[in-house]
Amino acid sequence: MSSKINIYLIKYAINSILRQKYKTFFIVTIFTFLVFLLTSIFFITNSIRYELDSTVDALPQIIVQKIKAGRHYDIDVDKVDEILELSGVSDAVARVWGYYYFENAGVNFSVVGIDKYENQYKNSLQSIVNKFDFEESSDEPFMVVGQGVKEVMNSSYFKEYFNFIKPDGTLKKVNIRGVFDSDTQLESNDMIVMSNETIREIFDIDETKATDIVVKVANPQEVSMVASKIKLMLPDSRIITTQDLKISYQNIFDYKSGVFLALFIVSLFTFFIIIYDKSSGLSSEEKREIGILKAIGWRVDDVLKEKFYESFIISFFSYMLGSTLTFAYVYIFQAPVLREIFVGYSQLKTTFELPFIFDLQTLFLVFFISVPVYVAATIIPSWKVATLEADEVIR
Amino acid sequence: MMIELKNLTKIYELNTNDKVIALKDISLSINEGEIVVLKGSSGSGKSTILSLIAALSKPTSGEVIVDAKQISKLPDSFASVYRRDNIGFVFQKYNLLTNLSVEDNILLPLIPLNPSQLEVDAKIDEVMKKFEIIHKKDTLVRNLSGGEQQRVAIARANVNDPKIIIADEPTANLDEKLSLNFIEILRELKSLNKTIIIATHDPLFFGLDFIDREIQIDNGKIA
Numbered sequence: 001m002s003s004k005i006n007i008y009l010i011k012y013a014i015n016s017i018l019r020q021k022y023k024t025f026f027i028v029t030i031f032t033f034l035v036f037l038l039t040s041i042f043f044i045t046n047s048i049r050y051e052l053d054s055t056v057d058a059l060p061q062i063i064v065q066k067i068k069a070g071r072h073y074d075i076d077v078d079k080v081d082e083i084l085e086l087s088g089v090s091d092a093v094a095r096v097w098g099y100y101y102f103e104n105a106g107v108n109f110s111v112v113g114i115d116k117y118e119n120q121y122k123n124s125l126q127s128i129v130n131k132f133d134f135e136e137s138s139d140e141p142f143m144v145v146g147q148g149v150k151e152v153m154n155s156s157y158f159k160e161y162f163n164f165i166k167p168d169g170t171l172k173k174v175n176i177r178g179v180f181d182s183d184t185q186l187e188s189n190d191m192i193v194m195s196n197e198t199i200r201e202i203f204d205i206d207e208t209k210a211t212d213i214v215v216k217v218a219n220p221q222e223v224s225m226v227a228s229k230i231k232l233m234l235p236d237s238r239i240i241t242t243q244d245l246k247i248s249y250q251n252i253f254d255y256k257s258g259v260f261l262a263l264f265i266v267s268l269f270t271f272f273i274i275i276y277d278k279s280s281g282l283s284s285e286e287k288r289e290i291g292i293l294k295a296i297g298w299r300v301d302d303v304l305k306e307k308f309y310e311s312f313i314i315s316f317f318s319y320m321l322g323s324t325l326t327f328a329y330v331y332i333f334q335a336p337v338l339r340e341i342f343v344g345y346s347q348l349k350t351t352f353e354l355p356f357i358f359d360l361q362t363l364f365l366v367f368f369i370s371v372p373v374y375v376a377a378t379i380i381p382s383w384k385v386a387t388l389e390a391d392e393v394i395r
Numbered sequence: 396m397m398i399e400l401k402n403l404t405k406i407y408e409l410n411t412n413d414k415v416i417a418l419k420d421i422s423l424s425i426n427e428g429e430i431v432v433l434k435g436s437s438g439s440g441k442s443t444i445l446s447l448i449a450a451l452s453k454p455t456s457g458e459v460i461v462d463a464k465q466i467s468k469l470p471d472s473f474a475s476v477y478r479r480d481n482i483g484f485v486f487q488k489y490n491l492l493t494n495l496s497v498e499d500n501i502l503l504p505l506i507p508l509n510p511s512q513l514e515v516d517a518k519i520d521e522v523m524k525k526f527e528i529i530h531k532k533d534t535l536v537r538n539l540s541g542g543e544q545q546r547v548a549i550a551r552a553n554v555n556d557p558k559i560i561i562a563d564e565p566t567a568n569l570d571e572k573l574s575l576n577f578i579e580i581l582r583e584l585k586s587l588n589k590t591i592i593i594a595t596h597d598p599l600f601f602g603l604d605f606i607d608r609e610i611q612i613d614n615g616k617i618a
């Protein structure tokens with residue numbers, strides 16, 4: 001037999017696929033959906049992991065909090081000077097921040113205070129300071145809010161300003177000066193940025209106190225050593241390093257990816273049920289066809305080649321279709337429904353975009369757990385029938 | 396092409412306790428170009444003889460020798476090649492793929508040979524013309540009448556130009572007129588010096604001038 005590709009065999013395989021259009025449609029639909037679900041899960045988790053890593057990398061290297069009776073208390077601002085004297089410390093900033101519960105919507109806002117003349121501990125905050133001229137704040141206090149905050153406030157008719165309720169029960173009116181870009185970072189969606197002076201008044205924090213102190217270390221290799229020095233100097237404090245935060249974020253991520261893992265297992269389980277069903281036997285019509293082909297002179301390997309082409313065309317087409325749909329679903333439509341499982345650190349949904357990551361490894365992985373498995377599940381039962389005596393099959 | 400059956404016995408084992416003896420120690424020779432009718436009632440063993448000659452199954456004991464080659468012990472892949480090169484089988488129920496067109500059904504035996512387009516077109520056109528089915532070339536087989544389906548089956552059996560034609564109850568599903576048409580086709584094939592073996596209990600085949608031999612099979616034995 002000629003070693004060149006047998007076009008007639010391929011044509012026959014395509015014809016066979018088209019002949020069984022309802023069965024083919026069913027298999028392609030299920031297969032495409034499973035590939036779509038699997039690749040979507042991988043793509044979304046990869047994108048979110050990437051986004052989380054970027055977020056964690058932007059966090060302060062060391063955070064110093066005062067602890068009393070196991071609880072977080074405001075720290076003295078003058079500790080900043082003491083910390084700055086430690087060797088290895090390049091900068092230290094006292095932060096004033098807190099959570100403000102907005103009862104109307106049942107959500108928490110993260111309120112962050114900034115000082116125009118201080119270096120910000122975060123690039124995103126620095127860009128907000130640069131973009132919205134905080135120096136102009138004279139008599140009228142103002143704030144810049146995340147997209148999610150803006151939407152919540154709008155729905156409660158606070159379009160121009162917002163009245164914060166202070167601990168003593170009186171109101172503090174703060175104008176809304178602007179909104180961050182919705183695609184800045186995961187955490188900015190529920191954030192409100194205002195001057196230190198305003199936030200101190202809203203949360204009733206004395207000028208000598210701060211919520212915590214963030215510390216910048218010149219050499220990243222020395223973070224743990226500097227953290228130990230601060231702990232020695234301030235024994236009543238809790239020192240949180242980027243590494244600690246990374247672990248904490250990872251725990252949240254792992255918890256959420258558990259839900260995805262469950263989806264993943266369900267998808268795989270469904271896929272293998274189909275495969276099991278397929279490999280457990282051929283229909284009488286399929287058996288008869290193989291018997292006829294053998295009876296008119298097809299060899300076992302001719303039958304298997306035809307079945308290979310048939311199953312490969314179906315599974316590869318479904319795989320390509322599923323993967324293409326995934327790209328569109330995750331990166332163009334931003335994975336509606338599935339991403340809801342992940343997003344939202346606080347009660348506000350974040351509106352960040354899933355960054356495009358062309359993950360060849362995932363594409364290969366999904367290919368290898370779907371296409372060859374399906375091809376094998378088609379070929380094995382066909383081989384079992386093809387090796388029987390033709391007379392036995394067609395009789 | 397000389398066919399020799401030597402002491403053929405075929406036992407079908409339905410399960411461990413249930414066996415059917417289809418053939419009992421049959422010996423028979425068929426000469427090249429000869430046309431032989433195997434006659435007998437249903438279940439007499441006629442179809443089993445055809446199946447063994449076509450290497451569709453293996454005998455329990457005995458030998459099938461075709462052109463001095465023992466084909467009863469051929470491994471599966473060689474048996475397929477033997478069928479492809481030497482045998483044209485017209486089955487009782489035609490065994491066509493009914494959701495394929497006439498042309499695609501006739502093409503089937505040629506596919507493993509991976510022939511050129513020209514070769515395929517020439518062969519298929521030739522047999523379709525010869526067996527008067529070319530006008531239905533693109534029709535799905537399931538939309539054909541019984542007689543037309545039989546013509547497709549005969550065309551498929553002849554597309555490889557085999558030396559041996561085997562027909563199992565070829566007129567079982569045809570009316571008398573179509574059966575006589577089939578007999579005329581056999582006459583033509585005989586003129587091409589093909590060895591033809593027909594298993595039938597249709598009396599139309601008995602006593603025909605171009606039939607060389609009629610062999611009665613009863614209960615798995617030559618009567």
